Amino acid sequence: MPGAGGGSVRTREVNRRLAAKGFHITVLTTRYPGWQERVEDGVHYVPIGFGRGANRLTRLLAYVAKLPYEVARRRSPTELVVEDFFAPFSTMAAPLWTRRPTIGIVQWLHAAEKGRQYKLPLHWIERLGVRTHSRLISVSEGISERLKEVNPDLHVDVIGNGVDPGIGEIGPNLGQDVLFLGRLEVGHKGLDLLVQAWADIRCRIDGKLLIAGTGPDEERLRASIEAAGLSDSVEMLGWLAGDAKFRALSNARLLVVPSRHETFGLVAIDALAAGTPVVAFDIPCLREIIPPGAGWLVEAFDVKAFADQVVRSYASNGLKEVATQGRKFAAGYSWDALAGMQAEAYCTALAELRKPQSQRPRARNDMKA
Known part of the structure; x- marks a missing residue:
């Protein structure tokens, strides 16, 4: 869906590589304006729901209501079901109803935060759903640890996200502007904190704050920028791709990531x-993905410290060295290699999940990258 976040990028990049390896993959996804069932890069995409999918809530409810039925329709030729965790409650406890070997991919594990936002017990749904799984793929060590706290019997493969090789073909320019790039969700992405920080520093640096992305809170963000008197120093770029x-x-001097929570942070890598x-x-x-020397980490949610670090980093004479270290580190995140690891995880999961429970190996963490 246009405007979708890093989780959708990962799904597309991995699946198209698995299709090239001979996997037959059908993705059941939500409907959205302009949706169409299609085969793209060898992957069959089937948007499910009712109508055009123009409204976020009805789109989600329709997807949840139809998903078990749509899985059942495809049960006969299906060998492995992959449940990709999604907002707002992460998991629908798919192993209970798929009647096929089922593995989960955890790119989203923020039900507690959504529960506080909507005043609903979404975290309990998440916890109960995680306990129905025996094998999961997590995109980070931090999420793996949280999953094991909920379900100590889990086998978790940690397989991160990759970098589009096209990025490396464009050299760093270290321009004048500061960039935020991502889905425009104020609470999740910390955009309210970013606006507060920018109000403090806009007169202390030469460039503008560029905000690239779309999302459900775009109008709220625009209103907060205007209310803070920042319209002359903030530019909204809309959705960018390719x-x-x-x-x-490449042209930004710094990327800022003020997120309150992430499962990986694809834009940072x-x-x-x-x-x-x-x-x-x-x-x-x-x-895990911003090592010393390639960027700066600030005490969580300390807006003043964040603002001050942006100013110091912006004026640093060593930005070229930092850029070089970052490129070296990011070179290890290859979609091809990660897709190969996911293919191995799928094949191993299929073999293990076909065994009776008593014959399955004890849980462990494995395949970290």
Whole structure:
């Protein structure tokens, strides 16, 4: 769906590589305006629901209501069901109703935060759903640890996200502007914190704050920028993809990631690959992909410290060295290699899940990358 986040990028990049290896993959996804059932890069995409899918809530409810039926329709030729965790409650406890070997992919595990936002017990749904799984793929060590706290019997393969090779073909320019790139969700992505920080520093640096992306809180964000008197120093770029995204990353002086929570942080690793240093809050998953020397981590949610670090980093004489370190680190995140690991995880899961419960090996963490 246009405007979808890093989880959708991962799904597309991995699945098209698995299709090239001979896997037959059908993706059941939500409907959205302009949706169509199609085969793209060898992957069969089937948007399910009712109508055009123009409304977020009805789109979600229709997907949840129809998913078990649509899985049942395809049960006969299906060998392995992959449940990709999604907002707002992560998992529908798919192993209970698929009647096929089922593995989960955890790119989203934020039901507690959504529960507080909507005042609903969504985290209990998440916890109960995680306990129905025996094998999961997590995109980070931090999420793996959280999953094991909920279900100690889980086998978790940690397989991260990759970098589009096209990013590395555009050299770093270290321009004048500071960039945010991502889905426009104020609470999740910390955009309210970013607006507060930018109000503090807009007169202390030369460039503008560029905000690239779309999302459900776009109008709210625009209103907060205007209310803070920042319209002259903030530019909204809309949704960027492909070369336009690569150029925006390459031309930025810094990428800022003010997220309150992430499962991986794909945009951060993309920025490092482009040679753009990153300033982010020190939260578990970002800690894994922003090593010392390639960016800066700030005490979580300390807006003043975040603002001050942006100013220091912006004026640093060592940005070229930081950019070089970031590109070296990001070179290890190859979609081809990660897709191969996911193929291995699928084949192993299929073999193990076909065994009686008593013959399955004890849970462990494996295949980390």
